[in-house]
Amino acid sequence: MSRPMTNVDVLTRRATRAVLAFVLIAAPMAETAAAQDRPGPAVEFAAGWVGFADDGIVSESLVGGAARWYVLRRISIGPELAYIHGANHSHLALTGDVMWDVLAPPNRTGRFTPFLVAGGGVFQTREHFFNGTYTSSEGAFTAGGGVRALVGERVTLGLEMRVGWEPHIRINGVVGLQLWR
Secondary structure: OOOOOOHHHHHHHHHHHHHHHHHHHHHHHOOOOOOOOOOOOEEEEEEEEEEEEOOOEEEEEEEEEEEEEEOOOOEEEEEEEEEEEEOOEEEEEEEEEEEEEOOOOOOOOOOEEEEEEEEEEEEEEEEEEOOEEEEEEEEEEEEEEEEEEEOOOOEEEEEEEEEEEOOEEEEEEEEEEEOOO
16 A cells, blocks of 8 residues: 655656656757867856745745866766755755766857756755754755756856755756856
């Protein structure tokens, strides 16, 4: 006999299907890199929405930043810091991320690059009560994907969606700057 599905189960199932659909759509578009040169490091700034699973979906805002260094032509690694604001509380997530550019990063404007990302680290919650502040920390992970486009010589704009623990869905825009080529 199976247990009834909770909001977390529904949220996780929907997010998993969305990521799987993205991978199935993006994978056939993959192309071999024309050159083996690695792109230069990049910094990214993100802003968006986070929906936490509770008795329903709890909506909160997100701002954050990340740095990426390419270790291979289409694989980059780096830290990410995200601040999430809610009523009477806040969250801070610090993760180490690995990103795979499904297509080789563009060298001309207007070209889109789908990507997949996964990361792990720490998730801190700070709750504000009448008698003081309570802080807790736990392990965290995020996984998902998105798409970005080169809109200037070194500037990218993108959109991404992730799922993670604490159970949540995250949808945000990204502005990136490639530091050098």
